[in-house]
Structure formats: structure tokens, C-alpha cells
Amino acid sequence: MQSSARENYLKTILELQEAQGTEIIKLNLIAKELGLAAGTVTGMVKALTAEGFLEYRAYVGCRLTTKGRKLAVTTLRNHRIIELFLVDIVGMDWSEVHDEADRIEHALSPKVVSGIDKLLGYPVFDPHGDPIPTADGEIPKYNHSKLHSCKAGDTCEISRILDESKQFLSFIGDIALYPGTIVHIDEIQPEAGIIRLRPEGAEPVVLSLESAEKLLIKAL
Amino acid sequence: MQSSARENYLKTILELQEAQGTEIIKLNLIAKELGLAAGTVTGMVKALTAEGFLEYRAYVGCRLTTKGRKLAVTTLRNHRIIELFLVDIVGMDWSEVHDEADRIEHALSPKVVSGIDKLLGYPVFDPHGDPIPTADGEIPKYNHSKLHSCKAGDTCEISRILDESKQFLSFIGDIALYPGTIVHIDEIQPEAGIIRLRPEGAEPVVLSLESAEKLLIKAL
DNA sequence: TTACCAATTTATTATATGATAAAAATTAAA
DNA sequence: TTTAATTTTTATCATATAATAAATTGGTAA
Numbered sequence: 019m020q021s022s023a024r025e026n027y028l029k030t031i032l033e034l035q036e037a038q039g040t041e042i043i044k045l046n047l048i049a050k051e052l053g054l055a056a057g058t059v060t061g062m063v064k065a066l067t068a069e070g071f072l073e074y075r076a077y078v079g080c081r082l083t084t085k086g087r088k089l090a091v092t093t094l095r096n097h098r099i100i101e102l103f104l105v106d107i108v109g110m111d112w113s114e115v116h117d118e119a120d121r122i123e124h125a126l127s128p129k130v131v132s133g134i135d136k137l138l139g140y141p142v143f144d145p146h147g148d149p150i151p152t153a154d155g156e157i158p159k160y161n162h163s164k165l166h167s168c169k170a171g172d173t174c175e176i177s178r179i180l181d182e183s184k185q186f187l188s189f190i191g192d193i194a195l196y197p198g199t200i201v202h203i204d205e206i207q208p209e210a211g212i213i214r215l216r217p218e219g220a221e222p223v224v225l226s227l228e229s230a231e232k233l234l235i236k237a238l
Numbered sequence: 239m240q241s242s243a244r245e246n247y248l249k250t251i252l253e254l255q256e257a258q259g260t261e262i263i264k265l266n267l268i269a270k271e272l273g274l275a276a277g278t279v280t281g282m283v284k285a286l287t288a289e290g291f292l293e294y295r296a297y298v299g300c301r302l303t304t305k306g307r308k309l310a311v312t313t314l315r316n317h318r319i320i321e322l323f324l325v326d327i328v329g330m331d332w333s334e335v336h337d338e339a340d341r342i343e344h345a346l347s348p349k350v351v352s353g354i355d356k357l358l359g360y361p362v363f364d365p366h367g368d369p370i371p372t373a374d375g376e377i378p379k380y381n382h383s384k385l386h387s388c389k390a391g392d393t394c395e396i397s398r399i400l401d402e403s404k405q406f407l408s409f410i411g412d413i414a415l416y417p418g419t420i421v422h423i424d425e426i427q428p429e430a431g432i433i434r435l436r437p438e439g440a441e442p443v444v445l446s447l448e449s450a451e452k453l454l455i456k457a458l
Numbered sequence: 459t460t461a462c463c464a465a466t467t468t469a470t471t472a473t474a475t476g477a478t479a480a481a482a483a484t485t486a487a488a
Numbered sequence: 489t490t491t492a493a494t495t496t497t498t499a500t501c502a503t504a505t506a507a508t509a510a511a512t513t514g515g516t517a518a
Contacts, residue, residue: 023505039463046465058506060467066505077513107327108353125341133328170395243475266495280497297483297496311476325487 022124026052027062028071028090029097029123031082036157037180053196077157095151096123096131098144103134105145112145112196113187146187147178147197147234166213166230172203173196178234185233193223195233242344246272246287248291248310249317249343251302256377262299262324308375309399315371316343316351318364323354325365332365332416366407367398367417367454383457386433386450392423396452406452413443415453 071086104115205214291306324335425434
């Protein structure tokens with residue numbers, strides 16, 4: 019079956035569940051995320067419900083069933099493993115691998131994925147710091163806070179970038195704020211809406227608080 | 239996606255052109271090769287003709303245009319590079335990579351393919367000995383002969399396996415007749431329809447002439 | 459409570475890909 | 489050369505995916 023559309027829906031619903039911390043996802047949100055018309059989503063959600071991947075209540079939203087979650091997690095795992103593969107093995111820039119992975123993730127058998135997983139040394143995070151679901155379907159949880167909630171004088175480690183757009187990642191990459199980078203918070207100006215920080219061993223940089231909200235950190 | 243079917247048609251037509259040494263391919267043959275109904279192929283060939291990928295004359299057959307050949311060669315290149323990648327880097331068996339590659343080949347951007355090409359060291363052959371088209375669209379030609387046309391006493395090197403079915407490759411792999419293997423022809427019995435040969439440094443094996451026809455060799 | 463606005467669903471339409479059966483053309487045989 | 493067998497095409501139908509517009513529902517403010 020041409021299930022790559024189905025896998026995309028399920029993966030997106032899983033990502034929204036993870037991002038929001040809620041089980042039930044409004045169809046409108048799915049439409050926005052996938053760039054589809056609302057009516058299209060209603061139709062597909064009904065089909066996925068009939069096939070046992072989702073539970074759905076009109077005007078309320080939908081939720082993954084166990085079966086749906088399984089397929090969604092597999093797709094998300096494929097996506098993140100491929101992203102890491104493209105960066106670590108193929109040598110691509112982290113800003114350009116998301117769209118590639120979106121296409122490749124649907125074409126991989128479990129055997130290929132497990133081979134690449136082994137090749138990468140069973141990694142736990144993708145290049146953006148997103149946790150890679152395990153082969154048996156667990157998604158590791160970390161409650162890291164957002165960079166913009168730090169205080170001046172704090173030292174912390176960048177752990178995850180929530181915005182995977184090419185532009186944002188290029189920008190963040192240019193100032194070397196990769197996951198694992200240690201930064202010192204020099205100053206926060208809520209009125210100006212900016213945060214001044216210094217990556218270890220590099221020149222200080224200035225971010226908008228809006229941008230800082232897209233960076234998760236681990237306190238040190 | 240929409241164009242993976244198109245890419246499959248064009249790639250198949252290119253392979254048939256290469257295998258037969260003729261430009262014009264009958265639609266019936268395409269249908270057999272792709273496992274589709276004849277009517278389906280007529281429809282798609284018309285579409286591909288309207289789009290400038292093919293030239294087509296009813297009841298005669300079709301031929302790739304320059305534009306069609308370009309896309310076909312790219313797809314074939316992707317296929318063969320991915321096969322080699324799956325064997326050499328991921329560690330899969332050569333008998334199982336064909337179907338995988340058939341799915342993955344449509345999901346790869348030129349950037350990804352060129353990265354993997356570099357990673358593999360710009361290879362010239364895939365695991366089955368098929369030549370990998372170059373990035374600028376050339377398909378290297380070799381006029382190797384078939385194993386079954388050898389004479390007793392000959393020594394030659396296996397260069398290419400024409401049958402990519404899982405069963406045949408498993409069998410040939412079990413007796414280690416990979417491309418590069420040197421073999422001595424001990425005996426040929428046309429009446430019995432068999433050929434006796436000895437891979438260098440291994441026990442002799444017996445093949446049907448039918449199987450031997452699927453193996454290309456290079457005289458030494 | 460009613461009336462309006464936004465969100466959501468339904469109904470219709472479109473495109474890509476495929477199958478099947480009937481019609482037409484080609485090839486082979488008598 | 490006429491007929492029979494085969495191949496190829498045409499015509500019709502089916503399924504998956506998506507868009508749009510109209511109708512419906514839900515929430516909110518007067």
C-alpha cells in the first residue's frame with residue numbers, strides 16, 4: 019500500500035502529542051503541521067480510525083491507538099536515525115537533513131534501519147538533540163528547560179533544538195549552538211527581548227527570547 | 239509519491255535497452271518486467287510520452303528521449319549505489335538488497351547520493367557486477383561473455399550476475415561465485431546440460447548451463 | 459438566550475496509479 | 489489470402505490522496 023501518507027499522519031500526531039504533552043490532537047493542528055486542507059485531514063483521520071490506527075471523536079480530536087503508536091514510533095525512529103546517518107556518515111549539514119529524512123524514512127525496512135543503527139553505534143539522540151525511539155518503541159523522556167528561562171550568570175548545556183527549519187538551524191549552526199555546547203548566560207533583557215550568552219571558548223552572541231525559546235538546555 | 243512510478247518505468251525501459259541492445263522496447267515486455275497489466279503500461283507510456291520522457295509508436299514500442307534517459311540513468315545509478323552501500327556499509331547480504339534499493343532509490347536527492355558515492359570511494363560496480371552509471375550519465379560498457387560459452391580448461395573471472403532474484407543470488411553466494419572470483423572450467427557436458435567448474439582454492443561445483451548463462455565472465 | 463464567528467465536517471471534484479474486459483490491429487497458419 | 493491466434497489498445501472502473509466550497513457545529517459575546 020502507498021502508506022507513506024499514513025505514516026506521515028501518524029508520525030505527526032505522535033510528535034504533536036510529545037510536544038504538547040496531551041493525548042488528544044485537534045485535526046486542525048494536524049492540517050497546519052502537514053500543510054494540508056482541513057477537509058483532507060478529516061477524511062484521512064476517518065480512514066486511519068477505520069483501520070484501527072486512531073480513535074477519533076468529531077469536533078474533539080483524535081488519539082493514537084496502540085497499533086497506531088507503534089507505526090508512528092517506528093516512523094519517527096527511522097526519521098531520526100536517518101538524520102543522524104546523513105550528518106555523521108554522509109557528511110551533510112544538519113540544516114538540510116530534515117526534508118531528506120522525511121522522504122527516506124518511509125522506504126526503509128527494519129533490517130536496513132537496524133543495520134544503520136548498529137553502524138552509528140546505537141545512538142540515543144539525533145543531530146538536533148531529539149531522542150531516538152528505541153527498537154522496542156520507547157521514547158526516552160528528558161525534562162529539559164528552555165534557554166529563555168535561564169538567569170544571568172547560569173551555565174548550561176544546549177541539549178535540543180525544537181525548530182528544524184533550514185533557516186533557523188543554519189543560523190544556530192553558524193554560532194555553534196549545537197547540542198552539547200556549553201554556554202554561559204551573560205545577561206537577559208526582558209524589555210528588549212534579548213538574551214546575551216557566551217558559548218564556551220567563543221565570542222558572545224545575542225539571541226531574541228523568541229529564538230531562545232526554541233533551545234532546550236540541561237543545567238550544569 | 240507520484241514520480242516513483244514514472245522513475246520505475248523509465249529505469250525498466252533503460253535496463254531493457256541495455257539488456258537487449260535495442261532502442262525500441264515493446265510495451266508488453268515492460269508490463270512483464272514490472273508485473274503490471276498491459277493496459278496499465280499503455281496508459282503510463284502515453285503519459286510519459288506527453289511529458290517528453292519517451293517516444294512512442296502504437297503497436298511498435300517506445301524509446302527513451304534524452305530527457306527520459308537522463309532520469310532513467312539517475313534512477314539506475316541511485317539503485318546500484320544503494321545496493322553497494324547496503325552490502326558494503328550496512329552489512330546486508332547481496333541477495334536481499336535489490337528490493338530494498340527499489341524502494342530507497344526514489345527517495346534520494348543528488349546530494350545524498352553523491353555523499354554516499356564518496357563514502358564508498360566512487361565505485362564502478364555494484365555487488366552484482368553491474369556497472370554504476372557515472373554522475374554525468376554515462377553507463378560504462380563491457381562486452382563480457384557468458385560462462386556457458388566457455389570451453390573446458392579455460393580460466394576466467396566471474397564479472398557479473400544477471401539474475402538478481404533472491405533465490406539465485408543466495409545459491410550463487412553459497413558457492414562463492416561473486417564477481418571477482420577466479421574459476422577453472424573443468425568440464426562441459428552439453429548433452430547433460432551441465433558445466434563443472436572449480437572456484438580458485440575451493441571445491442568444484444556443478445551448474446546447469448541455464449544457470450551458467452546468467453553469469454558473465456572476463457577471460458584471463 | 460440569541461446571534462455571530464470560528465472551527466470542523468461533508469460533499470464534490472481532481473489527479474495518479476492500477477485492473478479488467480472488449481475492441482482493434484498485427485502476426486501466424488492453413 | 490483468408491482465418492485464427494496473439495498482441496496491443498481503448499474504454500471503463502477502482503483506490504489513494506488531496507483540494508475546495510458549502511453546511512454544520514461549538515463557543516462567545518451582546
